[in-house]
Amino acid sequence: MSSEPTVERSGAPAGRLPADVTSFIGRRAELAALAGLLASARLVTVTGPGGVGKSRLALRGAAAAARAGLFPDGAWPAEIGAVRDPLLLGHAVLNALGLTDATARPPLEVLVEQLADRRLLLVLDGCEHLVGPCAELVDALLRAAPGVRVLATSRQALGATGEHLLPVAPLALEPAAGGGAADAVALFVDRAAAVLPGFELTEANRAEVALLCRRLDGIPLAVELAAGRLRALSVAQLNLRLDDRFRLLTGGARTAPERHRTLRTTIGWSHELCSMQERLLWARLSVFAGAFDLEAVEYVCAGGGIEAEELLELVAELVGKSVLLREEGPHGVRFRMLDTLREYGGYWLRAGGEQHRLLRRHRDWYLGVATWGEVEWFGPRQAETAERTRLAHPNLRAALEFSLGEPGEEQLALVLAGTLWFYWVGSGHLGEGRHWLDRALALAPEPTEARAKALWVTGYMAILQGDLARARPALEECRRQALTTSDDRALAYAVHRQGCAALIGDAPERAAELFEEALWHYNALGELNSNVLMAMFELGMAYLFLGDGDSGEVWIDRVRELAEEHGEQWAYAYALYALAYARWSAGEVRRARAYARECVRLNHLFRDLLGIVLAMDVLALLETEGPDGDLVEARVLQGAAHRIWQAVGKPFFGSRSFNGPHLECEQRARDGLTDQEFHEAFRLGGLLDLDAAVSRALGRGGRPGPGGLPGPRPVRPSPVPAG
Incomplete structure (x- = not known):
């Protein structure tokens, strides 16, 4: 039952480099220099003052390097400018790389582990306000991941070991040898034509345009701002007004570098206009x-x-x-x-x-985004909600930072961090979620409704990370507070998550009692959402672990019924994992494989690593079944699953019950393979990135095999074989 192991790494992705929205002008020499540095140096920092075009140059150079095949795993941009808390730097880079950190470990440790065998270019854009933390991150990453190179942009050098600097000057003000317009002039003409259709460089305006670009020192941002005024002013009028502004606005800034003064003056002038x-x-x-x-x-x-x-x-x-x-x-x-x-x-x-008032309104808007997202999470727009929340992530961070730093706003910080449970859990941001909740809980010890929710959310996330030492005290505090304050909703959630702690603590009988109690409370409250469906799924798993398959499948079928009725797919995917487990226990390999594959596919939509890896371990076990089983493929999938567990937390939460299929698969593979085959297949599986691992689990390149399922319908979850 063995075969030669094969592993397909994902193709040479471009990463997530943004597409150009305006034409790229000039910089041929700088791009050539950057290409040479990226081919030989592991850390390159593009430096220069604000507005000189560091980011555009870096992204352009990164895209060229990716197309040239220098980085088989792609070039990935991480915007650092919006990150204010140094403790979130690692989370921001993980997010930018599309890597999910659901562990309780420091994000840098996870980042180093995830990139240890990757060959990619990481573009850290806008590092000047976090130079020290960025240097520490880069140093640790480059030491541990030999295939990774870093391209940073900053107004100053990072000061990290092995750093190569590429200073960026303003655009050329004189034409290159061979004629043509100077780069600064070409940029002005290009941007001017965008706001004044038909604008072009002529003999009549050539001298005025060249003079304007010289006065602006060829600084790209200054040139673009000036071009934006052409709907109201001619080039000659721009020159006259700019000359007046320079005389007025540079008088008190003699200690600043000339180009800094020019840019500041140009921005101020544009502001005045x-x-x-x-x-x-x-x-x-x-x-x-x-x-x-x-x-x-x-x-x-x-x-x-x-x-x-x-x-x-x-x-x-x-x-x-x-x-x-x-x-x-x-x-x-x-x-x-x-x-x-x-x-x-x-x-x-x-x-x-106006700063305080605007920051509060900003926070209130993104609290609304989170609140509406929590509502829409239970319904057919879950995937859209996850993406909308991802796009809002930098602003949600800013809203949380404001609430935590402003006296009197701590309760709203609790509300916001707790309301985002669906994003922290459903999209794999447990580490960052706990960061915000821990800070908020420390600042707001009063027994409020917001604190109660923050406690059960913290307990829930700690459970998923296998951190029972933190989960149990948080949930017990939530339960005590709920009883004291007659908060029936918080009581239901506390009891529910205590059931989860019992389940991963290998006490399925006690877990079943707690889930039954929680569902009674939910029913009395009229509560129905994804959490309630998860309680039903978890109760079903408790019965399956107790050997009562009939009771277990009653609850799992209830989850399927409600999920299909409401168009819910996240909890539905977990129900499919439970059905895969149940069908495997009953010896129905084909149905089990179909359920497990659909679970992987749906959870991949949300980037929910936990759901993916649980089903993947079942799929590995199913590869060992029957005369056509493939022990090598089983071991490859186990290696891929092991890599994913490293980004989730403690494998199988430290639970013997959840670990059962994995141990059974491991033993079968060990009995049927040579030691070399056993270890080599596992190692090769560990080389698969998330997308490649999912493709493999879905059937050798993502095509569903026998028993596979069709793709998702627009609203209702995909159909699965009747149990």
Whole structure:
């Protein structure tokens, strides 16, 4: 039953490098230098002042290196500018790499482990405010992962060992040998044509354009801001007004580097040329971290001089003036402000005394995003909700940071961190979720409803990480508080999660009692959501572990029925895992494989590693069944599952019951393979990244084999064979 092990790594992905939204002008020499450095150096830092084009150059160079095949595992950008808490740096990089950290370990440890055998380029963009932490992360990563290289952008060097610097100067002001326009002039003409269709470089305006670019020192951001004014002013008028602004605004800044003064003056001049409302909106938009949509702008920024119905036009004006960047994706149009412009807007927001009010409105909007996401999580839009929350993640971090740092806002920090349970759990961010909850719980010890929810969410996440030492005290405190304050809902959730602790603690009989009690409470409250369905699934598993398959499948079928009725897929996927376990126990290999594969496929939609890895271990065991079994393939899947467990937490939560299929598979493989085959197949499985492992589990490249299932329908979960 053995065969030659084969492992297919995923192709050469480009990572998640963003597509260019405007043309890339010039920088041929810099791109050539960067290509040479990336081919030989493991850490390259692109340095230069704000607005000089570091990020565009780095991303362009990274894309070229990826296309050239230098990095088989792709080039991956991580935006560091929006990360304010150094403790979240590792989480942010993991998220950017598409790696899920659900463990209780330090994220850097997980990152090092996950990238140990990868050959990829990590682009850390905007490191200047976290130079020390970034240097520590890079140093640890490069020491432990020989196939990883790092390309950073920063206004100053990181100071890490082995760092190679690529200083970026402004664009050339003189034409290159062979003629053509200077790079700075070419950039101005390109951006001018975008706001003034038909604009081109002519003999009549060539001298004025060249003069303008020289006065702007060829700084790309300054050139783009100036080009954005052409709808109202001619190039000659731009020169005259800019000359006036330089004389006025540089007088008190003689100690600053000349180019810094030029950029600051150009931004200030562009700011002055904006209307009063545009300036006000510019300042207010500085509270956003990362990208944001128009709906968020309308809520956060309206009022006090700006009517909601005026915001669409004002946003369009700021896009036209290059103050905002417009990004169009599968989830609609979003906007982003460069860090340099955000800093300038933040200055005026503070000067106008509006910062606190705007930060609170920003927090309130993203609390609404979280609250609505929790509601929509139980329904047919779960995958869309997960993606919408992922897009809002940088702003959710900013909202949490504000609530935790502002006296009197601690309760809302508890509410926000607790409400996001569906994202922390369902999309694999347990480590970061616990970070925020631990901080909030430490700041708000009062026995409030918000604290009760934060406690059971903390207990739940700790259980999933196999951390019973933290889970049990949190859940017991929640239960005591619920009884004292007559909080029936918190009591139901506390009892439910205590049942989970008993289940992974190998006390299925006690677990069943607690799940039954929790479901009684849920029924009395009229509570029905994904948590309630999970309680039914967990009760079914408790019965299966007790050997009562009939009772177990009654509850699992109830989960399927309710999930299909409401279009819910996350808890439904866990029910499929339970059915796979039950059908394997009954000797029905074909049905068990179909259920387990569909569980893997659905959980992959949410990036829920726990659901994936539980089903993958069952699929490994199923490979050992029957005369056509493949022990080598079983062992490859076990190796892939082991790698995933490293990003989840303690394998099988430390539970003997959940570990049963794994141990059975391991023993069968050991009995039927040579030692070399046994260990080599496991090692090769460990080389598979998540997507490749899922593809393998779904049937040698992702095609469902016998007993496989069709893809998902738009609303209802995919059909599965009747039990």
